[in-house]
Amino acid sequence: MSQTRSETSHDSFKSSKFFSFPEKLSKIFVVFMRLGLLFCLVASVLLALHSASLIRRRWPSFPERLSPSFPERLSRNASDQKSVPTNISHLLFGLAGTVHTWRDRSRYSELWWHPNATRGFVWLDEKPDTKVSRPGFWVPYRVSGDWTWFTRSQSAVRISRIVLESFKIGLPNVRWFVMGDDDTVFFTENLVSALASYDHNQMYYIGGNSESVEQNARHAYDMAFGGGGFAISYPLAAQLVKVFDGCLDRYYNFYGSDERVCACVNEIGVPLTRLRGFHQFDIRGDPYGILAAHPQAPLLSLHHLDYLEPIFPNQTQIESVKSLMDSYRVDPTRILQQSFCYNHRRKWSVSIAWGYTIQIYTSFLTASALQRPLLTFKTWRTGEDGPFTFDTRPVSSDPCEQPVTYFLDKVQEVGKSGTVTTYRRYVANQGKNCDTADHARAMAVQSIRVSSMKMDPKHWKKVGNLKLFI
C-alpha cells in the first residue's frame, strides 16, 4: 500500500476501484476539468482611443484641470525590457488603508507580502503612531497626500488617488499598478502569471466584479471592485494621471473609490478585462461553496474575510488563510482547482478542490452539477439566497444527499514536481445525520490522500488564453 499514491485510513476503501483515481489525477484533471464558457475579448487600444475621442466630441466641456506633464523617460522606461517576462518586481502594489484599520488587517498582508520581493505601500490617512509597529509589520506605509482641497472631498477620493500617487513616485521598471484594500489577500505568483500574459505596453484595466448581482446593479457590472483588487498597466496609469483629479471632481457623487477609478478609465476608453480569480467576496456566511467549486481560473485574491465564516472549520480566519497558503506555496497554479471522479461500483461522485477540500456524494452527480457552487452563503447587502453572478446549487435539507466533506490536513512535496495532499473528514456537530448503509460506508473513510503533479501556469494557455476568461 505504501507504494500507492493514495490511501485512506479505512481498509474497505482501499480495495475499491476508486482507489486508483489519484494515480490518474493529472489525466483526470484534463478529462474532467470543467469546460468553462469562454468568450473572446478583443481589447483594441485603437478602438479605445477612438471612443475616447468620441466622448470628447460629445462633451466639449470635458475638463482637464490638471495635466501634470511627467518626464518622457518615465513612460519610456516601462517598455525598456519588453522581452523579459513579467515577474513580481514589475508589480507595484497600492493598498488602501487607514491607521485605524491597518493595525488589525496587516495580519492578512503579512501572509502574502514577501518583504524583499513585493514592491509597494499601504496608503494611510495619517502618520501612524510609531509605537504601533511590531515585528512582521512588513508593508511599508505612505501617508496620502492632501486631498482635502477637492471641492467635495471624501475619503473615497483619497483612496482613488492611490493610483496617481503610486505613479508619481516614479519607481523604475513598474509594469503594473495593483490596487487592493488593506484586507485583500493576494496570491502573487498567480497574479504575476496572469498579468504576464498581457502586453504591459498596452492600456489594460484588469479586475473582477461582485458576486452579488445587487452590488453590480447598484454600482456597475463592468467595474473592477476594489477589494478584490485590480491592475492598471503602466501606459494606462500614465494616461490616467493626466486627467485624474479633474475626473475625480466630475464624479464627486459616486459612492466608492473603485467606481471613480472605473469612470475615469472608461473616459480614456479602456474597458474592464475581467478575470474570474479576483474575489471581491461580496457575500455573507460561509464561502465554502465558491471555494470548493472555484471557476477554472487561477486564484488571484480573496477579500472581506473578516466578514465571513472561517474558510476552514475549527480554525480562525487567519489560521485558515495560513492553511490555504501552505498548499498554495507548494503548487500555486493548482490551488482550489476542481477535478471530479466517480466510483462506479459504489455509485459515488467525488469532487476535489485541490489544496482545500474533498466531497464524497453517495450518488452520481453530473459534472454540470458538481461545478456549481453549493449555496452556503448569502448576498452581501440584503442577505438573500441570490441572485449571484454565477449558478449555484442549494444545499439539500436531506442529510443523505449532503456530501461527506474533508478538509486539507497535510501537504507534502514529492520530488521536484509532485505533491501529496491529505484531507481529513470533518463532521459539523449540528443537524440530523444520515443513517443509510451507503452513507455510513462513506463516513468510514477518515482521510483521503491525493497525489498529483504540480500544475504548469502555461496550462491556462492550453485551455484558452487567459484573456478569454471574461
Ligand SMILES: *[C@@H]1O[C@H](CO)[C@@H](O)[C@H](O)[C@H]1NC(C)=O
Ligand atoms: C525580474 O526581472 C528583472 C528585469 O526586469 C530582473 O532584473 C530581475 O532579476 C527579475 N526578478 C526576479 C525575482 O526574477
Ligand SMILES: *[C@@H]1O[C@H](CO)[C@@H](O)[C@H](O)[C@H]1NC(C)=O
Ligand atoms: C530582507 O533583506 C534584508 C537585507 O537586505 C535582510 O536583512 C532580511 O533578513 C531579509 N528579509 C527576509 C524576510 O528575507
Ligand SMILES: *[C@@H]1O[C@H](CO)[C@@H](O)[C@H](O)[C@H]1NC(C)=O
Ligand atoms: C529609466 O531607466 C534608466 C536606465 O535604463 C535609469 O537610469 C533611470 O533611473 C530610469 N528612470 C526611471 C524614472 O525609472
Ligand SMILES: *[C@@H]1O[C@H](CO)[C@@H](O)[C@H](O)[C@H]1NC(C)=O
Ligand atoms: C477542533 O480543534 C481542536 C484543537 O485543535 C481539536 O482538538 C478538535 O478535535 C477539532 N475538532 C474537530 C471537529 O475537528
